[in-house]
Amino acid sequence: METDRPDKAVSVVNGEISSACYLLYAAGCLFLGLFSLRDLLFGYSWYLSLPLSGVLSLSFGGGGLSAYFVIILSLLGFCVSIYSVGYTKHSGGGSPWPSFFIFGIFLSSMCAVFYSANIPAFLISWETMSLSSYFLVVSDTTNIESSRAGLLYAVMTHVGTAFIMAAFMVMFFATGSLEFTAIKAGLAGAGGLRSVIFVLALTGFGTKAGIIPLHTWLPRAHPAAPSNVSALMSGVMIKSGIYGILLVAFNILGAGAGLSAAPLWWGVAVLSAGAVSSVMGIMHALMERDIKRLLAYSSVENIGIILLGVGASMIFSCNNLPVLAGLALAAALYHTLNHAVFKGLLFMGAGSVVNTTGTKNLEEMGGLIKRMPWTGLFFLVGSIAICALPPFNGFMSEWLTFQSLIMGIKTSVVLAKTLMLLSGAALALTGALAASCFVKAFGISFLGVPRSREAQAAKEAPAAMLLGMGILSLFCLLLGIFPGYILKLLSGIPLPVLGSLPQFVPGGLAVFGIGSSGVLPVTLLGSFLAGAAFIFVFPLAAGGGRKSTCADPWDCGIQKLTPRMQYTATAFTHPLRRIFKKIYKPRKEVRIEYIVKPFFTREIEYRSEITPLAEAYFYRPLVRALHGLAHFAKRLQSGNLQLYLGYILGTLVVLLVVWG
């Protein structure tokens, strides 16, 4: 017992240090956020070059796109840091001290990625970001699953980095410069090389962003990481992939400046990637029972929605529709901000739930809203926002994306027109499935009766965690009610596409000069409040003074409802699993143990799994092909000495004949 004390003292001291550090991070984020907001609002930009050696220097620059992404980072970083003060104290497990240290490195490296202005700075920050997030993913040392997930993450992220490096290398060899501004000028007339750069960059950054089929690391790494880290990873880090795509495609290659800058198929590629990712992402999310994996798949979906906007913007600018191009890109950027806010909120909410119940499985939760009302409220706000219901922020950006896609009928090219319509349909399907998915996520975990003893004993999260979530919930609402300010902020980004962003009604979303019907978010809020009031008032008015009796609903005379009689997450999604049988390819297995066949059963085991599409049709064939190749190469290694000598002789003779 004596020996325990120093450990405890150390852990208390560590706890204090980590709280102090997180508060420091929060302060840093606040400063960065205000700094970048100033840059963006007043159109400032700055440039800083740190020479490393004669030829090599690290340069950073602020303003424009960088400032916007730093604002996203600092908003989420601020809230997550506050949340982490409570989270690390609460969660225990593993040694906390390196993780808060690495957390700071992670935050600052993301910031450095957004501010980088030349290739070495970008790559170094990018790699620091990847590595620090890897260490955060595997920081739960007690769990073998998390180290496996970490390995997959490390491999995938480095595959992505390899593509990015290839793209940068091509840029360097084409222009001989490492500075982004100089590369931009040098690549103006590079022709086919530009497409090579674009494809390499889309693949590399797409891996980070998690577009299907490069998303496999996401649903594994996010659940393995501590929740504050997954909030940051999902909210900001995967956005660095979007930032990279925008940086290369729009800033460096100058897409969005008409057909001469970017061929039509670039936009088509991005749009298709977005459509596939959004639909497949949400379909996988729907089938998940692990709450954090569900959120991770939903991130894939939202990245898809963002890319829909980006791709539509590129297609519009090819078709000489600058206003629509601006609108689509603004929608994408707006959704980037919104997704960071509500997905961060949801991950934090999930983290609170997982912390207190000790499980990530939805089937073992239930009834949590009674036990953790504030967390429940915030999770509900996040869910509504991500389902794109007014008056929260998700609605605004998805609605803008919708608007731009539907107006895509105006494009002259039949291919683009068809694609726009299809993507619009995909987005609609995504929206519906997302709603269903989050009804499940919220309903199964927070409503009903507790399904396990842990859920029964759940406690409300500490104040710091609630504060972090509360701020983000507030932002969900604010960003939904005042979209005009965000769009004004976006028009401050010096991209040619956004230059032609139309004027917006202050505080509204009606776009001048397009002639579509506008929606005033404030009106929406009003009708929302009116509806809510109606729900409260109607029963009182209609019920009159009648006496009400309280009873368990739907107990069908059994009189004693058990938690096992509730709707389960698996059952809830069963109809959809049937409808999309062709895509899910579900495997079902029912095992029954009888006492007296066939009426009295002792045990029924029901197991159902879906086939992950990307694994089944992309990775497994790839792995099989690699194995086949390795097997073939193995035959060269017979172990026979004479054969090896024969190889030498053959090589010598060939060399002699060819070069002798």
Add this chain to the structure above:
Amino acid sequence: MPKEWVVVYSITDFITVGMLLTVVAMNSLKRMESFLRAYTINSILLAALMAVSAFYLDAAHLYIAAAVTLASKGVAIPLLLRKVVRSLKITHEAEPNINTPLSLVISSVLVVIVYSSLSKGIFIEGFTENTLKVSISIILISLFIMITRKKAVTQVIGLLLMENGLFLAGFSLTYGMSTIIELGVVFDVLMGAIILGVFLSQIKKTFIDLDLDKLTTLKG
């Protein structure tokens, strides 16, 4: 010049061709001791070649090199190997992987390939491009012998033959390396032969046989 007869009668070519013939002949030899004897002749011819060019060029250090070569490759190594062969009680090579007529044909094909594809080198006085071609042929044929034979002892002798070929090639292109390097090389070869001799005994002890096919079982 009284020493002109060396060039006039192409003495060096005679000797190198003699070396080539011994190597080709080794394809058809199955008795271990005659195989070893062919190697001995090959080494003695190499030493003779060095002595002849030392005589022709009046280079004292080449005499030393020739003497050392004779002592190590012509006497010490054959004696050592003969001791090993006798102690291991291997008198005959097992049936080779490729039969004798075919391996003779392949050897000659190798010589043809070398002669037809090797371009001219820069030689020291008294040597012609034949020497280089012969030396490369010796290297390839001894490699080929290592492929066809199954016993470890023949592999060792094949390796030593290759070394002779390399030595010949090096010698024909330069005026002999400085004596200290030559001595080092010779010492290396001697050590190699001793180590390989020990290895042979160990292989025999472990696998009961010196047949290299058994080594395939070592593969993971």
